[in-house]
Amino acid sequence: MRWSPHVTVAAIATDAQGRFLLVEERIDGVPCLNQPAGHWEKGESLVDAVIRETKEETGHDFTPEAVLGIYHWQHPQKDLTYLRIAFIGAAGQYDPLAPLDTGIIGPRWLHPEELTSARLRTVMVERCINDFLAGQRFSLDLLHTV
DSSP: OOOOOEEEEEEEOBOTTSOEEEEEEEETTEEEEEOSEEEOOTTOOHHHHHHHHHHHHHSEEEEEEEEEEEEEEEOSSSSOEEEEEEEEEEEEEEOTTSOOOTTEEEEEEEOGGGGTTSOBSSHHHHHHHHHHHTTOOBOGGGOOOO
């Protein structure tokens, strides 16, 4: 069998109060928090994927401004490998009537300190927030479609 990692995108957005846009979702029936994130789909660019995923999971438009990082994570209990491309950007227009993906409870705006006791979907959620707070940024020019 051929090894095939899951390629995902994630949106990192903050508001004027320093809160992060997160998604509360149910994973295996348990509520947890994640950045708006999901799988890269055939035929779309990585930028298009993060815009789509943010809208589908939060009802917010998203304008990517930079790449935060590329993260490799091996699920500790499953034979799953993830490659996450995280984007920094601005959350825009919010549509409270937008249909959200299955399993999504809804968007949440939280300060970093509110996450210390929260159940996070993966360690990548905290790592992305820490990298953002540390000022890590890469130009979108890093990405090329050929």
